[in-house]
Amino acid sequence: MALVTTLVRRGMSHDERGEAELVLRLARGDAESVTELYSRFGRPLHAYVRSLVRDAGLAEEVVQDTFVAAWRGAARFEGRSSLASWLFGIARRQARDRMRRAVPETEPVDGLIDVAGGGLGPEAAALASASRAELAEALDRIPAADREVLLLAFAYELSGPEMAEVLAIPAGTVKSRLFNARRRLRAQLVEEELR
Amino acid sequence: MNPRTDDRHPLELLPEYVNGRLGAQDAAAVRAHLDGCEECRTELGAWRAVSGAAEPFSPASVSLPAGLADRVSEAVAREVAAADTARRPGGVVPRFRWLAGFVAAQAPLVRREIWPASTVVMFIGAAVSLIAGSDRGVPGAALSLLAPLAAALGVALIYGQENDPGLELALATPTSPRLVVVARLVVVLAWDLTLALAASAVLAVTNGPAVFVPVVSAWLGPMLLLGCLVLLLSLFVHSSLAIATAMVVWVVRAMAVSGETHIRSFSALADALNSVWQTSPATLALALALLVAAVLIAPYREPFGSRPSI
Structure with missing residues (x-):
């Protein structure tokens, strides 16, 4: 007890x-x-x-x-x-x-990537205006580790500390992972538009 | 550029605001901020869009396979049953089978050098005994000198972090360190006993069946006594000290047996030593007492602490 x-x-x-x-x-x-x-x-x-x-x-x-x-x-x-x-x-x-290898090691997402348009503002606006189908397709194509962190937050609705425990990373890193994953989602959208 | 984290724009709180995991106080602050901040409303829109994209993966959208609940219950029930049998082995046969499997499983865990090393030493003992024949009293003198030593050196290496890199794992299991020590002792001694018995059988074939019992009794008691002494020392102090002690004890004993000493007072000691190194009830009882002591202290050995390495 x-x-x-x-x-x-x-x-x-x-x-x-x-x-x-x-x-x-x-x-x-x-x-x-x-x-x-x-x-x-x-x-x-x-x-x-x-x-x-x-x-x-x-x-x-x-x-x-x-x-x-x-x-x-x-x-x-x-x-x-x-x-x-x-x-x-x-x-x-x-x-x-x-x-073994198919599930992502949570390694490669920490490096920031450049997105056309630079700052957060335009990126956010682009995401907000993208159609759900486009976003879903982009989500399917980004690296598995990026997708995982976004899903833990938005599909399974875990809190920051909970995500940190699941991914076995510090809480501060969870936040930057979320933002990086979002950037990558945006980059994927851009790539698909160009195709 | 990193996500801005200044006080005015609560950007870092937005994901949890969207998924509903933000505390009430923070959520109220974010809501108040959003009212007056166009930029953060755009940010919020972006996170909401991401959240919408995640929707097809959400628990509500992914259909739960029919019967999964039953299969989960069955899997756990199997596990419960397995745990029960492990805790309370029903009857003698399963218990023995489990124990036999456990002992056999120790064989790959002890240091691999033990097997070839003891084999070579036993082989030399048998070969020298064969070549020397029985012209100097009881045949098998070399075997009776080498067999206990080979066994003791192996036994010194069966336990402890310096010998078993996987010990940390083993200690994390519910199996008692005592059982592990005994099982490994059984495995190593069984190997040495088999080899020494085989060597004695070869000597019996060449020298006549009558020598078998004397040959075996010349090494059996000493092997068990020396083995248990070394086990106790290796658990109590360190493998290296156990090996060194075994060497010294055994060399002194060998000198006593061969009588090749010119020190007169040594002969009394030699007689005393010879009476200990026999296959006699007293020797076996002494070996057993040492074994019990070793098993009792096994769990208290510091597995990873600093120990003197000699």
């Missing part, structure tokens, strides 16, 4: 307390709690894994592995992160294990 008491003392919301109790049941080896975990996180985890692993069958296996690993590793969940980011992190590692 120590974990829950600590979390409660830290001033957690009701929802977060529910999460902490769920983890506690997992850690005690209660297999039933996996069903509850799945009903809460199965859908977002599956969507995330599908964005990493394009093969549907393989993605299902990764989702299964993720829940097995969560059940096995629940004792190591220390309540310092949210349940969602913990599970996303596990899913990411499981996907990588399955794919």
Whole structure:
């Protein structure tokens, strides 16, 4: 019960307390709690894994592995992160294990790239005025690591600290990654217009 | 150019503002700022556009495969069952099978040099014994000198960070270090016992079956005693000290056996030493006591701390 008491003392919301109790049941080896975990996180985890692993069958296996690993590793969940980011992190590692190279190493996105038009203003305006279909196509074509950070923010709605945990990078780096990924999306749009 | 982070334009907060993960206070501040800032509204529009592009990947848009929930439950149930069997092996046979598998799994983990090194030493012992024949008393004198030493040197190297780069991993598993030590001892000693028994059998073939038991008893007790002594020392202090001690102890013993010393007072010591290095109940009990001590201290060995390297 120590974990829950600590979390409660830290001033957690009701929802977060529910999460902490769920983890506690997992850690005690209660297999039933996996069903509850799945009903809460199965859908977002599956969507995330599908964005990493394009093969549907393989993605299902990764989702299964993720829940097995969560059940096995629940004792190591220390309540310092949210349940969602913990599970996303596990899913990411499981996907990588399955794919080795196909899932992005989060390396190459830190170098800034130049975009025609220079500053943020025109870039932002161009993105805002692009059609959704164009943007979706560009999103599909940018490097996987850039796509991943944008999806974590906007498709899976993780907070900055949660994204930092999933990607295993500092919180400050998450912000620059987001901006870089957005620039690359814009560059991809330009490239497709020129084609 | 880096995203501007000055106080007036809350650019860094916009992604979380868009995905709804910004705290209420920050969100209110951003909203107030947006009212009066055309530039930031454009920025917001850009992030909203990106967010819209991400929509097809969102949980609501990706269809969840039918039956995935069941397959997840089944996978976890299998894991639960596997964990249960590992925790409570049902019956003697599965338990033994698990233990046998565990012991066998140690073979690739101990230092690879152990196997060829002990084989060569045993081979030399057998070869010299064969060549020397039985003209100097009991056949197999060379074997009885070399076999315990070969085993002891191998045993000195079975545990510890200096011998096992994967030890950190092994220690992270729920398997007790005691079990690991015993399993590795069993693997290495089994190899040495097999070799020494084979060598003794060869001697029995050439010298007659009657010599088999005396030959075996000449090395068996000493091998176990020296092996357990070295194990204890390697766990308690360091492999290198264990090896050095084994060498010294064994050279002294060898001098006592051969009687090739001119120091008169040494003969009393030699007799005492010879009575220890036998295959006798007392020797085996002593070996067992050393083994128990080694197993007891195994978990307390500092696996990565600085240890004297001699």
